[in-house]
Structure formats: C-alpha cells, structure tokens
Amino acid sequence: MGKMFIVIGIIFVVIGLVWSLFGKLPGDITIKKENFTFHFPIVTSIVVSIILSLIFYIVGKIR
Template identity: 45%
Template sequence: MTRLLIIVGVLCILAGLGWTWLARIPFGRLPGDIHIVRDGFNFYFPIVTCIVISVVVSALLWFLRR
C-alpha cells in the first residue's frame, strides 16, 4: 500500500509540474464524450475519457501487482 501511495504522489507531482504540456492533450474532449449546450444550461459528461482512464489505471495496477 505504501508503494502505491508513493507512486500516486509522484504521479501527482509530475502532473502538476507538466500541467502546461498536459493541457494540450485532448483528454476530456474525446469522441463519444457527451456535451449538451442549451439556453442557460451546459452539461458535459466525459464518458469515453472516464473509460480510457479506467482501462489505463486498471492495466497499471495489474502490472504493478505482478
């Protein structure tokens, strides 16, 4: 558990340091994400982005457990 927390902490630090470059990646604007704009109403649900992040995190955790 401590190894996992250290890895997550290091990844958060690296993401914070590289935020300007990470903002250019089209994550959160992938095809399949739901974005509805109406008068006075804006709804955004990044379903495909959530699925991609879930698969990547699951694969990373599976790899680290081996």
C-alpha cells in the first residue's frame, strides 16, 4: 500500500509540473469585463479527469 501511495504521489508531482509549465489549455473559458474576471477550466478539468480515471483503472488492475 505504501508503494502505491509513493507512485501516485510521483504521478501527481509530474502532473503538477506539466500543468505549471503549460498553464491554461486551449478551450478553457475566460470572460473578462470591467471589474470582473471569470475563468472556467473546462478542458483542463476533462484532461485531469481522464488522467485520474486511467490512474485508478491501472491501480485497480494491479490490486
């Protein structure tokens, strides 16, 4: 169980580094008005969801 948490932690660190390098993805919605900014990261959310689904699928197959 401990090794699994280490692997998942390393994966999250790699995802965080990649995310910080690329920032927002194309397709993320940003609305800027005079005193208001709204950012909805729809594409980023989809990518994170797919990555997490793959991680949990692989972990489930290993167990």
